[in-house]
Amino acid sequence: MIIFVIFYGLIETSNAIYVYGKNESDRLKLIIIVFWGLMFVLIGLIEIFGISGSWGRLAYLLFGVSWFPMMFTPCTVKIFRINKTTSLIRKIIFAIIGTSQLFTAFG
Numbered sequence: 387m388i389i390f391v392i393f394y395g396l397i398e399t400s401n402a403i404y405v406y407g408k409n410e411s412d413r414l415k416l417i418i419i420v421f422w423g424l425m426f427v428l429i430g431l432i433e434i435f436g437i438s439g440s441w442g443r444l445a446y447l448l449f450g451v452s453w454f455p456m457m458f459t460p461c462t463v464k465i466f467r468i469n470k471t472t473s474l475i476r477k478i479i480f481a482i483i484g485t486s487q488l489f490t491a492f493g
Contacts, residue, residue, distance in 0.1 A: 396423070398426065399419075403416065418458075418459050425445075429445055450486075450490070
């Protein structure tokens with residue numbers, strides 16, 4: 387599972403660079419999604435190397451924080467782009483995930 391998390395982060399990062407790296411008007415989307423993808427990689431590495439304590443908490447804190455800006459980026463999953471209700475559901479899900487990771491960092 388940890389290897390999947392690392393590869394997923396790398397795939398999301400490379401996809402963001404491919405999709406948003408060409409236009410300067412999309413730089414903010416690029417930064418947000420690359421940060422989010424790299425946080426998956428960081429969490430995977432933290433788990434592989436068994437790092438805990440302050441560094442582990444900081445990693446989970448950054449991972450939790452990375453979910454909140456993702457609530458405002460375009461979604462590639464078609465079901466969440468259908469209408470405003472599904473978009474709101476996506477935002478709520480991301481807020482819950484981000485909050486749970488913040489609790490992991492401080493809990």
